[in-house]
Amino acid sequence: MDTYGRITGPRLATLLGSWRHGSRQGALALAGAIELQVLDGHLPVGTQLPAERELAQALGVSRTLIGAALDRLREGGLVASRRGAGSWITLPGKAGESGPIFPGESENIDLVCAAPAAIPGFVQAVDVARRGLAEQLGHPGYSERGLQVLRERLAQRYTERGLPTSPAQIMITNGAHHAFGLALRMLSDPGDRVLVDQPTYPNALEAIRGAHAIPVPVALDTEGWDFDGIEAALRQAGPRLAYLIVDFHNPTGLRMDDDGRARLAALLTRARTPVVIDETLVELDFGSEPAPKPFAAGDWSILVGSASKAYWGGLRLGWIRASEELLSRLSSARFGLDLGSPVFEQLVLAELLTDPEPLRRRREDIRRQRDALADAVRRHCPEWTFRTPEGGFWLWCKLPEPMSTRLAVAAAAHGVQLAPGSRFGANGGLERWIRLPFSRLPDVLDEAMRRIALAAESARGGEAFAPVT
Structure with missing residues (x-):
């Protein structure tokens, strides 16, 4: 296209x-x-x-x-x-x-949900999985850790990325968010503190609050993680758990390098703080630089992944990679929430994992969409600044003044749904920032930015800045 x-x-x-x-x-x-x-x-x-x-x-x-x-x-x-x-x-x-995908003035453009359509080849994978379903029908259909074939293929993925993993270290879940919920249930109690990035994934903050725990934020700057701040928070707040995103961070798009991962692992190990590393975006790597190895901090590292961004949000599957001892404890915690993940969807994901070509094409498409959105921001809102990410799904844009919430309200009146920066903060704030996902087609992104520029003019209540032609 x-x-x-x-x-x-x-x-x-x-x-x-x-x-x-x-x-x-x-x-x-x-x-x-x-x-x-x-x-x-x-x-x-x-x-x-x-x-x-x-x-x-x-x-x-x-x-x-x-x-x-x-x-x-x-x-x-x-x-x-x-x-x-x-x-x-x-x-x-x-x-x-x-009609043609160019949206009319009356059509709403959702830039809150950062998820693409299903990956090409999805229906073919469903057909193959349907043929393999017959073998499963003679079994009860319950599996607390997931189908062996899927766990084997996920373990192979981790091993190929530089973290030797066996199927016994993999548990299939109903998404990465479900996996994080399991870790919260097992490792924290009401009133406990959970270390998080600032900003971070809003639904993770909601899960922490839902568990009656307290998020302890450590700010990221435009260049990366504040390791001194993390060390101080570990020492002073004594969190029972940490939740961090080190690959194409949501919403900043930052990625932690190998040296940073080693330093973070040492800090967490010394503090004896378990950590959940959210790898939902790790497959959307545009490949301009060698990928860092998966994060590892001894037996208390819990890596969680998801099929939602790489393959399809409707494929409600995720996974946990952890030590066998930790997975045994997580299995016990799971019985109070659910009895396993659906078999057919696991067969579909196992089939999708066999062919790297659709995922390679997805990365190419998303990279083109990133470039299209970056160009649209520069043309329609030239006063905004951002760092171009090397993977993931979003630009984290700095606004010329604290106006993120006003902008989101004004954009809704122009038919664009935005998540204000305050949604990504543990205690609000971040009014100089807005997240723009590039999970839509390029012409939709350009139309969205045209409308957002009009909304920004009204939100600022001042003189419009002229688009670059």
Whole structure:
């Protein structure tokens, strides 16, 4: 796709591959091939298709065949068309409601939820998992630590990243947030303190408060972690647990290097403080530099991961990597919450882990979206500053004045939902900062920033700053 959510003729021809264009039923075969790409996630809903002439030239067929194939797809509800707007991918029963992905003024753009659509190849993985389900149906379906095949593949991932791991050190959970909840349940009591970054993931703060524990924030600066501050907090506050994000931090996008990880591990080990390391974003590494090894601080390191950002938020699975002794304790804590994770979803994730190509393409797409958002911020809001992350899903933008909450309110009036900086602070604040996820397509991000610039003008109550042309 190009930067506006439109797939070019040559790109679509490459995706379709060999689709029997020489057969008598060429239009039917072409329609079927396009439908397969839609179902497999390669052509997301809203993707604008090339013009008939362009596609005919790319495929080496007549425009008559292209028109007949599009007619069949329109009849099936997979394609919608409008004069002057072309044709785009839709869903059955939604042809009148969908359109090209460029949003109109009346459409709302959600920049609070930082999650992409399902990864291409997801439906294929579901089909393979469905065939493997028969083997599981003769068993009760309960597994406190998860299916062996999935634990083996996750353990292999950790080993390949430089942290030798066995399947016995892996537990499957219902997401990384569920995994953190288990650790809180096991390792903290009401009134205990939990060390966190400032800023940090808002739902982690809610989980800490929900456990009647007290977050103890240590501020990050624009360059990284304050290890002296962490050491002081460990010594003075005596936290029972720490929750940290060291890979493409939410919301700053920072990544801790190997030296920093070694220093942090030494501090936590000396203080005998267990730590939950949230690795939800670790797979979204754009690869410009060698990746640091996974964090390790003895037997009290709990690494939690998730399928939500790398594969799909609807695949509600995560995992814990910890010592066998610690996993035994976590298993006991789990019985009060749930009895295991769903089997079929585990089979799907196990299949997704076998093919690195869709994840590689996802990284490329997200990197293009990052660049598109960065460019849009510079053009529409040139007074804002940010550090370009090497992975993850967001820009952490510094505003020209303390206005984050006002901006979020004003942006809502312009059809853009934003999370103000205060949501990421243990005690509010952070009014000079706003998080902008780049999990949407480039043209949507550009439209969002156009609206946000208008909202910023009203939030500041002063003179507008002119977009850069």
